[in-house]
Amino acid sequence: MNIDGKIAIWKDYQKHIAADKYFYVRSCVRQNFFPGSETTFLRILREELGKDVYEHPCHTTCTGIGYHGDIVPLDTMMTVVARQFALMTEAGYENLVPSCITSFGIYTEVLDTWHHFPETEARVREYLKKATGREFKIPANIAHASDVVYKFRNEISAKAKYKLVNQHTGKPLKVVEHIGCHYSKMFPDKGIGGAEYPYVLIGMVNDWGGEIVDYPERRHCCGFGFRQYLVQANRGYSIACSHKKFESMQPYKPDMIITNCPGCPMFLDKWQYAIAEMEGKTYGENGQGIPVFTYEEVAGLILGYNPWDLGLQTHQVSCEPLLDKIGIPYNAAEKYDGVNGIKLGKPEKPAVLQCV
Amino acid sequence: MVDFGYKIAKDRQIDFDKNDRSIAQYVRKHEPTFNLCISCGTCAATCTARQFTDFSLRKYILLLRRGENKEVIENIHKCMLCGKCQLVCPMGVNTRGVIYRIMEMCI
Amino acid sequence: MKKKVIVIGGGIAGMESSAHLAALGYEVTLLEKSDKLGGHLLNWEKLFPTMRMGKDVVTFLNEGIEKGKVHVVCNANITSAIQKNNQFSVFLENNTTYLADAILVTTGYDLFDARRKEEYGYGIYNNVITSAELEGIFLNGFQIVTAEGNAPKRIGIVHCVGSRDEKTGNTYCSKVCCVTAVKQSIEIKERLPDAEVYCFYMDMRMFGMHFEALYREAQEKWGVNFIRGRLSEACENIDGSVLVKVEDTLAGKPLKMSVDLLVLMVGIEPSAGTKQVGKMLNLQFGVNRFFKTADQHTLTNVSNVKGVFFAGTCTGPKTITNTITDARAAASTIANYLSGHEIDDRIMASDIQLVALW
Ligand code: SF4
Ligand code: SF4
Ligand code: SF4
Numbered sequence: 001m002n003i004d005g006k007i008a009i010w011k012d013y014q015k016h017i018a019a020d021k022y023f024y025v026r027s028c029v030r031q032n033f034f035p036g037s038e039t040t041f042l043r044i045l046r047e048e049l050g051k052d053v054y055e056h057p058c059h060t061t062c063t064g065i066g067y068h069g070d071i072v073p074l075d076t077m078m079t080v081v082a083r084q085f086a087l088m089t090e091a092g093y094e095n096l097v098p099s100c101i102t103s104f105g106i107y108t109e110v111l112d113t114w115h116h117f118p119e120t121e122a123r124v125r126e127y128l129k130k131a132t133g134r135e136f137k138i139p140a141n142i143a144h145a146s147d148v149v150y151k152f153r154n155e156i157s158a159k160a161k162y163k164l165v166n167q168h169t170g171k172p173l174k175v176v177e178h179i180g181c182h183y184s185k186m187f188p189d190k191g192i193g194g195a196e197y198p199y200v201l202i203g204m205v206n207d208w209g210g211e212i213v214d215y216p217e218r219r220h221c222c223g224f225g226f227r228q229y230l231v232q233a234n235r236g237y238s239i240a241c242s243h244k245k246f247e248s249m250q251p252y253k254p255d256m257i258i259t260n261c262p263g264c265p266m267f268l269d270k271w272q273y274a275i276a277e278m279e280g281k282t283y284g285e286n287g288q289g290i291p292v293f294t295y296e297e298v299a300g301l302i303l304g305y306n307p308w309d310l311g312l313q314t315h316q317v318s319c320e321p322l323l324d325k326i327g328i329p330y331n332a333a334e335k336y337d338g339v340n341g342i343k344l345g346k347p348e349k350p351a352v353l354q355c356v
Numbered sequence: 357m358v359d360f361g362y363k364i365a366k367d368r369q370i371d372f373d374k375n376d377r378s379i380a381q382y383v384r385k386h387e388p389t390f391n392l393c394i395s396c397g398t399c400a401a402t403c404t405a406r407q408f409t410d411f412s413l414r415k416y417i418l419l420l421r422r423g424e425n426k427e428v429i430e431n432i433h434k435c436m437l438c439g440k441c442q443l444v445c446p447m448g449v450n451t452r453g454v455i456y457r458i459m460e461m462c463i
Numbered sequence: 464m465k466k467k468v469i470v471i472g473g474g475i476a477g478m479e480s481s482a483h484l485a486a487l488g489y490e491v492t493l494l495e496k497s498d499k500l501g502g503h504l505l506n507w508e509k510l511f512p513t514m515r516m517g518k519d520v521v522t523f524l525n526e527g528i529e530k531g532k533v534h535v536v537c538n539a540n541i542t543s544a545i546q547k548n549n550q551f552s553v554f555l556e557n558n559t560t561y562l563a564d565a566i567l568v569t570t571g572y573d574l575f576d577a578r579r580k581e582e583y584g585y586g587i588y589n590n591v592i593t594s595a596e597l598e599g600i601f602l603n604g605f606q607i608v609t610a611e612g613n614a615p616k617r618i619g620i621v622h623c624v625g626s627r628d629e630k631t632g633n634t635y636c637s638k639v640c641c642v643t644a645v646k647q648s649i650e651i652k653e654r655l656p657d658a659e660v661y662c663f664y665m666d667m668r669m670f671g672m673h674f675e676a677l678y679r680e681a682q683e684k685w686g687v688n689f690i691r692g693r694l695s696e697a698c699e700n701i702d703g704s705v706l707v708k709v710e711d712t713l714a715g716k717p718l719k720m721s722v723d724l725l726v727l728m729v730g731i732e733p734s735a736g737t738k739q740v741g742k743m744l745n746l747q748f749g750v751n752r753f754f755k756t757a758d759q760h761t762l763t764n765v766s767n768v769k770g771v772f773f774a775g776t777c778t779g780p781k782t783i784t785n786t787i788t789d790a791r792a793a794a795s796t797i798a799n800y801l802s803g804h805e806i807d808d809r810i811m812a813s814d815i816q817l818v819a820l821w
Contacts, residue, residue: 002588240367251701274358275364370714373719373720
């Protein structure tokens with residue numbers, strides 16, 4: 001593999017990412033299944049980087065799941081999006097930062113639609129006005145939360161306590177990145193590095209000391225696919241996608257997976273348990289699976305945050321073997337102590353996948 | 357093992373690296389006109405067996421080349437070696453010869 | 464006094480038309496930007512469909528230039544041109560000026576830059592090469608080896624790279640690449656009889672005389688395989704081989720296959736020189752960015768500027784055979800023009816109006 005060829009393509013796909021004053025919108029999937037990631041994003045931006053990040057309490061779902069699941073019509077989706085823009089306008093912000101890839105895709109798609117069909121924008125403005133009395137300005141900048149972390153990856157590594165390096169061998173960790181379909185496949189020039197060789201996560205991993213693994217099924221979907229997973233009858237297809245990716249990455253012996261999209265860490269993590277139960281097959285070392293992280297979790301880890309504050313106890317594949325590899329200390333006894341002293345309860349150990 | 361109510365879907369992709377292409381290689385060796393087939397389908401449209409069953413020489417030549425042998429093995433005996441296909445093939449494939457060689461490998 | 468013609472571009476079209484113009488009694492100056500005549504032909508070993516040597520054709524073209532005493536100027540960098548009273552003055556960077564009564568533009572094509580087809584990984588995956596690079600291996604008598612230095616056991620050939628493709632902006636067929644794929648497949652099999660060769664095509668465009676016979680020979684004699692489907696992407700396997708994904712449109716199923724070497728049949732695009740000279744002479748470009756001819760059927764060598772003519776691939780992809788024919792046609796069209804036959808009298812339903820340059 002010739003890295004220069006990729007570097008040339010990465011140069012072609014750079015985009016403007018605002019430097020401060022962000023209007024942050026959370027993700028339905030993420031705030032429910034691994035809320036530690038969004039908390040960590042805010043902590044890094046506010047505490048480490050001193051940025052102004054605003055969250056509006058009235059912000060709702062972007063309807064992406066419903067839209068891609070065929071239950072929310074296009075006009076409804078666009079009107080909800082218009083309402084989010086209105087909240088931002090009212091709060092005096094211009095730089096939209098969605099936490100979710102699908103929201104990012106939705107916002108980008110809506111703006112592109114309005115660009116080509118101004119009459120659609122006019123119609124949606126009218127809907128919003130009639131329904132809520134609100135008006136809005138088009139965002140000056142839309143960057144996915146990972147774009148923002150990418151932008152400040154050097155600042156983060158300057159403050160980092162750890163590197164993505166195996167402390168026993170001194171070698172960089174082998175990292176698989178998964179970008180999420182809606183990040184740039186629809187609009188390659190809206191993603192850092194484009195669609196074929198997206199760079200946003202690679203930039204972080206390289207900067208934080210790791211080594212990227214490029215494997216044949218890298219471009220394949222994680223298997224979420226909305227209407228695939230959401231309907232039980234289609235789940236065999238959903239899990240087959242993750243299965244295909246694991247089979248393809250396994251020969252490279254990756255130490256970890258870093259993900260961009262809410263669906264990807266969910267499915268790449270949880271399906272490892274399901275595959276183990278269905279076929280008795282595990283990936284990674286010692287039957288323990290390949291640990292899967294969001295980019296915020298990885299940033300938090302190298303910054304030395306407590307793994308349990310990052311929410312790593314909610315992962316199916318245990319993170320401890322990787323923490324040991326890097327040399328990150330953790331208190332095993334506190335793993336399931338929730339915030340405010342509320343005990344989380346200990347999950348049952350699965351039969352096949354070896355969990356700590 | 358847990359039954360989740362669904363199974364890992366089977367990959368539909370033709371896995372060329374793994375498939376067994378020995379039948380095609382055998383036919384090709386003994387009947388080089390096997391290579392000439394361009395999948396035009398003239399043979400299939402005129403074939404008696406094709407009209408009433410799924411049998412298709414066009415398809416079977418192609419499937420063998422890809423190593424997707426199962427369907428061919430199961431169906432090749434529906435051919436009665438009448439030779440009508442050979443009359444019409446624009447590429448001059450010795451279709452009866454091809455079928456005969458396939459049958460040899462499918463016994 | 465002899466009338467003067469300047470020919471811009473010393474590839475096949477420029478050389479053959481110069482020879483013919485000289486034979487018709489004109490004083491011909493052939494301007495070539497590189498240091499020698501022959502153009503792309505110099506980079507090809509054997510030619511389809513007969514497998515004769517490319518250098519034979521170069522020799523033939525050179526003889527025409529010598530016999531006609533064509534004034535050849537290599538390393539010619541044209542900076543500007545003006546037209547006054549049906550007379551052209553062409554200025555070069557080295558301060559020389561050439562005068563002419565007519566100009567023939569034969570600025571040809573460039574090969575598609577395969578890096579623009581990002582998903583095929585040219586310039587990234589070490590075992591992805593172009594048809595031009597494979598031809599270079601033949602021309603120089605090198606071994607066909609993978610990046611790892613092994614003889615490839617399986618080779619994939621991808622048709623229509625940078626042709627018939629909205630995504631690259633080139634929607635036209637480059638015409639020569641299907642038959643080049645067939646020719647190169649045979650040449651691979653001659654060198655590596657045990658290797659398997661797979662061509663991935665959308666349509667096999669075997670339009671030329673004897674092309675179909677070559678295609679047949681590739682199948683019957685050499686066992687070259689053809690899979691109908693356009694490659695959707697290429698990836699690298701852990702051993703450095705290339706995994707291709709394609710819909711086998713005849714089987715109606717997606718297919719994946721590892722190949723040790725992947726050869727991209729790069730298409731033809733208007734050359735940088737075509738764009739530059741076109742701008743300088745106010746020539747019109749067609750939808751495909753090649754020069755627009757005064758009429759699609761009848762005035763295929765006539766430009767929108769009076770006294771400026773075209774030949775060869777600057778008006779669209781052509782085989783060598785067609786380029787040579789076109790070069791002679793251009794010479795004859797110019798002869799008509801210079802002897803006072805009003806060519807535009809016969810323009811039928813053309814949407815180009817002939818104009819003077821300034
Ligand atoms: S020989 Fe077989 S395949 Fe050919 S037409 Fe007769 S029955 Fe059909
Ligand atoms: S008629 Fe001949 S070329 Fe056409 S599909 Fe049948 S065997 Fe192949
Ligand atoms: S000649 Fe063949 S390979 Fe070339 S552009 Fe045309 S169809 Fe494609």
